[in-house]
Amino acid sequence: MANGRGRREPVFDAPATEAGELDFYLSPEDRAGRSMARRRASRQNDEDKPPRRSRSKTSKRKGRSFLGKLIYAGVVLGLWGIIAVGGVVAYYASQLPPIDQLTVPKRPPNIAIMANDGSLITNRGETGGRTVTLKELPPYLPKAFVAIEDRRFYDHLGVDPMGIARAAYRNLTRSGGLQGGSTLTQQLAKNLFLTQERTASRKIQEAILALWLERNYSKDQILELYLNRVYFGAGAYGVEAAAQRYYGKSARHVSLSEAAVLAGLVQSPSRLAPNRNPKAAQARAELVIAAMNELGFITPDMRKTALGQPAEPMRPNGAGSANYAADYVMDVLDDFVGTIDTDIAVFTTIDPMMQSAAERVLVEELNAKGQKFNVSQGAFVALQPDGAVRALVGGRNYEASQFNRATSARRQPGSSFKPFVYLTAIERGYTPDTVLEDAPVNYKGWAPQNYDRKYRGPIALRDALALSLNTIAVKLNMEVGPKAVAQTAQRLGITSPLQPNGSLALGTSEVTPLELVSAYAAFANGGIGVTPYVITEVKTLDGKIVYKRPASAGGLGRVIDPAAVAMMNEMMHNTFVIGTAQKAQVPGWPMAGKTGTTDDYKDAWFVGFTGNLVAGVWLGNDDGELTKRVTGGNLPTEVWHNFMKIALKDKQPVALPGGERFRNDVPVADAGGDPRYATVGNGGDAWAQPQPRPQRRASTREKNFFEKLFGL
Structure with missing residues (x-):
């Protein structure tokens, strides 16, 4: 039958009768349609019976129905709530990147800047510190x-x-x-x-x-x-x-x-x-x-x-000048490493002792005398003669101003530029004994004067440089040619633009402290041009070397003949003996250098060196406001002297290149004086005025020698 409802298939394993035969007779229950007939009969019997009512059972049935409805409604609402929450979660999850593509972003790399003794100067990068593990x-x-x-x-x-x-x-x-x-x-x-x-x-x-x-x-x-x-x-x-x-x-x-x-x-x-x-x-x-x-x-x-024992936070120590050095490191780091995607350590030439000393002497001088002399800012640079930066201070207080005056501020160097003029003259046949006339000069209406408005007549170049006479420097500049002077300065490492004019001799073209000190390094090392450097090595935290400075890197080669170096050092040493830098002398050490003061006292400089260290100081105001008669011979030389006393302490004196040509004099006031000199003072600068002495001009033989030597 198509409709199998109520159908029963024949069963052939029915129980046997007493006679042992199988019973194949159908009972009424086994007949087709019997179940339906039975249900009809049951309904008929129910209709014939009188209705039975029970108040208690009816109430109980109604109570179960209400509770059931309540449970049902709660289940339904819960399901809808789950669906709603799931939908919200699914929606906001869809706003995220696909889970199978999700990765933890790399932490921005940290750059640990290290001093030359392996100590940490500071951390740079977006994080401010390196990654550490739990085990550490x-x-x-x-x-x-x-x-x-x-x-x-x-x-x-x-x-x-x-x-x-x-x-x-x-x-x-x-x-x-x-x-x-x-x-x-x-x-x-x-x-x-x-x-x-x-x-x-x-x-x-x-x-x-x-x-x-x-x-x-x-x-x-x-x-x-x-x-x-x-x-x-x-x-x-x-x-x-x-x-x-x-x-x-x-x-x-x-x-x-x-x-x-x-x-x-x-x-x-x-x-x-x-x-x-x-x-x-x-x-x-x-x-x-x-x-x-x-x-x-x-x-x-x-x-x-x-x-x-409550924790005590670290108090700022000093003016934070190490950050100026760190800024310089970051400025040049790109020249040596490419894209950085892991923490690295940058090992530098910075000497923590010298860096601290440079900051301290500069800040102390400004705190003590800055208000009196109306000078608010300064910069300090110290190098080894090979160009390794040992200390770099770019301002009075890093937190107050992050502008790095040591590397970025171009200021007129004043008379501290004159050694390039004298070197150019020496290379063209002049000597320290060459005599020129200290007298008024006038070039097409321009009439530069000496600092003290006085003139000394015939004077040797060694004394003219020591006394920082403007007239002699201008005469030399015009005789050798401003263009030649600019080329000499650039050969020694000056990279700022220079105007080849008459006033170049007086330092009217602006330079940075770092490049001026670097140029002086050639005098300290015997005539080899240097490019200042601060990075020696870069490593990842697992020790992989990213960069290592080659032993021969950065040099400019020979830029001054040894004989010219000796004569220049003799003249610049004389600055400490009779000239504007007497207050800077450290007893026992051969030193050479040059002070510098610009027109109207806007800028004051001193750059000096020994056989193992070159250092320079600049003082002034960022806005160009005039100082109150700050000259290279007063505040800058004091800062330089105070630094050198610390930096050279417990070290053996080192001779200057060409030092056999001159005595390692000490200031006349300390030595009882050379009978040829008498101490005089003027406007805060003190020097020893040379008394009459035998004068001579460069001989023809000397001029011919230098012409052959330099191909002039």
């Missing part, structure tokens, strides 16, 4: 963050429902301040992938990403990522940067009390910064320590010790 850190440091930020970190799957409920309760009751309820994993997700906005959509995405992080990374990996990415204020990203910023040490060496401050800081970096709000930072740290003790992360004795 003291165990209590990561535990401090878990205790105060997410005590169920090792138990939840990225989102903590109990934490969310607790935060919601406190927010509703307004107890304990505004609570976020975010786990460390959620905070990491926010830092890695999201903006800092506080919206419901961002929180949903944060939770989704937290679950993804928990699925793909271990708890320790998540905690390590967190410690290296979280922001601590003051430009410090990561616990290493924060430890360096606030305590001047690596995170590997922080104490328990310092670790507690750092852990408490992430809640509000601006409000809880220990260097700006120490009381609030300490109060928060005490909560961290209490939580660590409660969770068994530290012992009661450790708690007692930490509370009894």
Whole structure:
């Protein structure tokens, strides 16, 4: 039959009768349609029976129906709620990158700038510190963050429902301040992938990403990522940067009390910064320590010790001049390394002792005399004669002004430019004994005068340079040609544009302190031109060498003949004996150099050197305001002298190249005086005035010798 309803197939294993035969007879129940007939009969019997009513059963039936409806409605609403939440989650998840393409973004590389003794000068880069591993850190440091930020970190799957409920309760009751309820994993997700906005959509995405992080990374990996990415204020990203910023040490060496401050800081970096709000930072740290003790992360004795020895933030030491040196390192780093995608260490030539000394003597001089002489700024550069930068100070205070005056400020060098004029003359046959007439000069209406408005008549070049006579320098400049003087300066390392005119001899073309000091290095090393350098090596943290300075790199070759170097050093040494730099002399050391003062006292310079160190000072005002008679012979020489006393302490004197040509005199005031000299003073510069002495001009034989030597 097509309709199998109620159909029963024949069964051939029916029970046997007593006679042993099978029973094949159909019973009424086995007949087709019997079940339907039975149901009709049952209904007929029910209709014949009188109705039965029970009030109690009816009420009970109605009660079950209401409860069932209520449960049914709750289930339906719950399902719709789940669907709605799922839809919202799916929507905001769709706004994220595909999960299978999601990766943790690389942390911006840190650049650790190291001094020549291996100590850290500062960190540069977007993070402010290098990456650290959990193994490097003291165990209590990561535990401090878990205790105060997410005590169920090792138990939840990225989102903590109990934490969310607790935060919601406190927010509703307004107890304990505004609570976020975010786990460390959620905070990491926010830092890695999201903006800092506080919206419901961002929180949903944060939770989704937290679950993804928990699925793909271990708890320790998540905690390590967190410690290296979280922001601590003051430009410090990561616990290493924060430890360096606030305590001047690596995170590997922080104490328990310092670790507690750092852990408490992430809640509000601006409000809880220990260097700006120490009381609030300490109060928060005490909560961290209490939580660590409660969770068994530290012992009661450790708690007692930490509370009894509160962390003390690092106080700024000095004017922060090392940052000027670091800025210079960053400026030239691109010349040696390409794209940086990992943390690196840059090893430099900076000497911490010299850097500190240069900053201290410059700042102390400005603090003591700056107001009196109306001078507000300065710069200082110290090099080895091979061009290695040992100290570089670009201003009075780095925090107040990041402009690097040592490398970027072009100022008129005044008389400190004159050695290039005299060198050009020496190379054309003049000698230190060559006599010129110190008398008024006039070139097409331009009549430069000496500093003291006096004229000395016939005078040897060695004395004219020592006394910084303008008339002699201008005469030499015009005789050899301003263009030749400019070429000499450029050959020695001056890179700024020079105007080849009559006033070039008086230093009217602007230069930077770094290039002027570098040019003087050729006098200190015997005539080899140098390019200043500050980077010796660059390495990754695993020791891979990215760059190493070749032994022969950067030199300009020979730029001055040794005989000319000797004569120049004799004349510039005379500046310390009878000239404008007497106050700069360090007893026992052969020294040479030149002061410089510009028109109307805008700029004051002194550049000097020994056989092992070249240093230069500039003083003035950024806006060009006139100083009150600051000359190269007063404040700059004092700064230079004070620095050299520190830098040369406990070192053996080194002869100047060509030093056999002249005595290593000490200032006349200290030696009782050479009978040929008598000390005079003028306008803050003091020198010894040469008395009459035998004078001679360069012989024809000498001129011929130099013409053959230099191909003139």
